[in-house]
Amino acid sequence: xxxxxxxxxxVTLADLTAxxxxxxxxxxxxxxxxxxxxxxxxxxxxxxxxxxxxxxANAVNVLYDDAEMREMRVKRLLSGFSMSSAPPAxxxxxxxxxxxxxxxxxxVDLRAAQVIVEYKYERHRLLAADVDYRIELSAEGLKLxxxxxxxxxxxxxxHGIGYLL
Amino acid sequence: MHSEDAVAERxxxxxxxxxxxxxxxxxxxxxxxAEMDRIFKNTWxxxxxxxxxxxxxxxxxxxxxxxxxxxxxxxxxxxHVLLNRCRHRAASVCEKKKGKQSVFVCPYHGWSYDPDxxxxxxxxxxxxxxxFDPADYPLFSLRVEQYAGMIFATFNADAPPLEEHLGxxxxxxxxxxxxxxxxGVKVLxxxxxxxxxxxxxxxxxxxxxxxxxxxxxxxxxxxDEETENVFDVLGQGGWVExxxxxxxxxxxIPSLIDLEADLEAPIPDRFADLxxxxxxxxxxxxxxxxxxxxxxxxxxxxxxxxxxxxxMAFFRVLRPVDVATTEIxxxxxxxxxxxxxxPANRARIRLHEHFQGPMGFGTPDDAEGWERVQRGVRAGExxxxxxxxxxxxxEGTAEPGHEAGDVSSEVGMRAAYxxxxxxxxx
Ligand code: FES
Ligand SMILES: [Fe+2]
Numbered sequence: 339x340x341x342x343x344x345x346x347x348x349v350t351l352a353d354l355t356a357x358x359x360x361x362x363x364x365x366x367x368x369x370x371x372x373x374x375x376x377x378x379x380x381x382x383x384x385x386x387x388x389x390x391x392x393x394x395a396n397a398v399n400v401l402y403d404d405a406e407m408r409e410m411r412v413k414r415l416l417s418g419f420s421m422s423s424a425p426p427a428x429x430x431x432x433x434x435x436x437x438x439x440x441x442x443x444x445x446v447d448l449r450a451a452q453v454i455v456e457y458k459y460e461r462h463r464l465l466a467a468d469v470d471y472r473i474e475l476s477a478e479g480l481k482l483x484x485x486x487x488x489x490x491x492x493x494x495x496x497h498g499i500g501y502l503l
Numbered sequence: 504m505h506s507e508d509a510v511a512e513r514x515x516x517x518x519x520x521x522x523x524x525x526x527x528x529x530x531x532x533x534x535x536x537a538e539m540d541r542i543f544k545n546t547w548x549x550x551x552x553x554x555x556x557x558x559x560x561x562x563x564x565x566x567x568x569x570x571x572x573x574x575x576x577x578x579x580x581x582x583h584v585l586l587n588r589c590r591h592r593a594a595s596v597c598e599k600k601k602g603k604q605s606v607f608v609c610p611y612h613g614w615s616y617d618p619d620x621x622x623x624x625x626x627x628x629x630x631x632x633x634x635f636d637p638a639d640y641p642l643f644s645l646r647v648e649q650y651a652g653m654i655f656a657t658f659n660a661d662a663p664p665l666e667e668h669l670g671x672x673x674x675x676x677x678x679x680x681x682x683x684x685x686x687g688v689k690v691l692x693x694x695x696x697x698x699x700x701x702x703x704x705x706x707x708x709x710x711x712x713x714x715x716x717x718x719x720x721x722x723x724x725x726x727d728e729e730t731e732n733v734f735d736v737l738g739q740g741g742w743v744e745x746x747x748x749x750x751x752x753x754x755x756i757p758s759l760i761d762l763e764a765d766l767e768a769p770i771p772d773r774f775a776d777l778x779x780x781x782x783x784x785x786x787x788x789x790x791x792x793x794x795x796x797x798x799x800x801x802x803x804x805x806x807x808x809x810x811x812x813x814x815m816a817f818f819r820v821l822r823p824v825d826v827a828t829t830e831i832x833x834x835x836x837x838x839x840x841x842x843x844x845x846p847a848n849r850a851r852i853r854l855h856e857h858f859q860g861p862m863g864f865g866t867p868d869d870a871e872g873w874e875r876v877q878r879g880v881r882a883g884e885x886x887x888x889x890x891x892x893x894x895x896x897x898e899g900t901a902e903p904g905h906e907a908g909d910v911s912s913e914v915g916m917r918a919a920y921x922x923x924x925x926x927x928x929x
């Protein structure tokens with residue numbers, strides 16, 4: 339990826355979707371430490387509780403993670419001491435329906451659909467979400483600068499989720 | 504379908520004796536129906552905080568037991584709790600979570616209701632004869648009373664006044680509301696989630712400090728050392744106290760009972776930046792100290808039977824859905840001081856997200872624990888659920904005459920189950 343810059347047509351939708359699929363694969367495999375490395379240092383990972391909220395910082399969210407919170411969260415999920423994530427529900431996820439919504443010299447915004455099927459205690463649950471990504475180009479390649487996962491039912495009762503969306 | 508008579512005949516109260524309960528209390532569907540009748544249709548049930556109805560013609564929807572309700576503030580400011588059920592042929596009249604409107608129009612045949620529940624207009628009135636009077640068909644209205652900004656409703660016209668029902672809990676509600684930092688308390692948002700388990704499993708948990716260091720180890724591990732010491736809930740001489748009528752308080756951090764005390768104490772390092780931000784908003788030194796001290800909430804959980812708790816820094820509301828499904832709402836609260844307290848409210852929101860909600864560092868583990876109770880209780884017919892834990896409360900803590908035990912005791916659960924038994928036997 340070393341020679342790729344965003345203002346050249348070199349970063350294609352295929353590059354971006356490959357990046358997002360690799361992220362999804364890390365999450366399903368609980369490879370959370372590698373997942374942390376996908377992020378830019380000031381990246382924000384947000385799961386809102388209401389649809390259509392613009393000012394996430396002043397709203398209650400399911401999660402609103404900067405780098406420090408992401409690291410603490412990963413430590414917790416992998417610690418073996420969290421009853422809901424030791425083990426977590428198994429997950430199989432797909433991300434698709436990619437739409438590029440903005441592009442400038444340093445980043446691309448994408449919108450996509452995500453469907454996760456989770457399984458625990460003989461019960462399947464379906465978590466559908468719209469996901470907004472901002473993907474930045476850094477010296478080391480593509481980085482996640484922002485990921486907002488808006489669950490289809492985010493404003494209704496959810497359940498304890500012991501893994502990452 | 505159960506028959507009403509069969510429900511009435513069963514000696515439900517006998518399922519709890521002294522300090523133990525029969526496992527059937529979590530899993531018998533007929534008992535659940537009886538509870539909805541004898542408890543949730545009989546006593547005061549929390550429905551809203553005053554700040555959730557911020558002006559004339561505002562509303563939110565909710566439940567009293569299993570009944571969907573509409574909680575409204577009319578144009579004169581009075582609060583009403585109305586069954587969300589059209590008087591014509593039962594359609595729900597409103598499916599929004601909250602909002603502002605001066606009329607509720609049933610979508611089916613267009614009967615329209617005022618926020619106080621009165622039937623304003625019936626389309627094509629000519630199809631009813633002259634004896635039909637819309638005044639006879641208001642939305643069903645529950646009794647409503649409030650204390651310290653918390654709004655309760657009941658189906659029971661003969662229930663004692665709310666303040667009498669709350670009794671000794673009122674002092675703790677007043678203390679809890681001091682986290683408004685002098686500006687009053689305001690709802691900032693909420694999380695809600697369901698777990699596959701009986702509602703009483705959650706009711707017990709609000710006064711269960713015993714589980715905290717075990718279940719919430721990963722939360723504690725994520726804190727800086729100073730904060731971790733604050734959350735050493737078993738090691739600070741706390742206690743649990745029966746407040747009567749099923750209510751109880753569990754004090755975990757005695758130094759955070761009264762948020763207006765000790766304002767001259769030095770501001771902890773971890774709040775230095777927040778204090779500077781608040782000072783930059785123009786608050787004087789005393790106000791900054793009051794806001795900073797209030798930012799983390801109180802050091803106690805107040806459990807109000809049967810469905811709400813004032814839990815450290817938020818309201819925990821339970822809603823029984825069916826015998827093995829319970830919905831929990833964690834209502835985040837902050838200071839009602841507008842933009843100038845923005846930094847404090849943002850800090851409160853981030854603290855709330857850290858522990859609470861479907862992906863918090865605490866809640867998913869609680870929910871898993873509660874589900875495990877519901878899974879486990881399928882085994883062991885006749886084996887009791889034990890709520891007998893507890894040694895004496897530290898000297899000079901609880902009010903004389905109140906049953907009390909150490910902070911890890913199950914006194915609060917026994918208090919709740921005694922009230923449960925009283926109501927189920929009535
Ligand atoms: S059911 Fe409401 S108007 Fe007919
Ligand atoms: Fe807990």
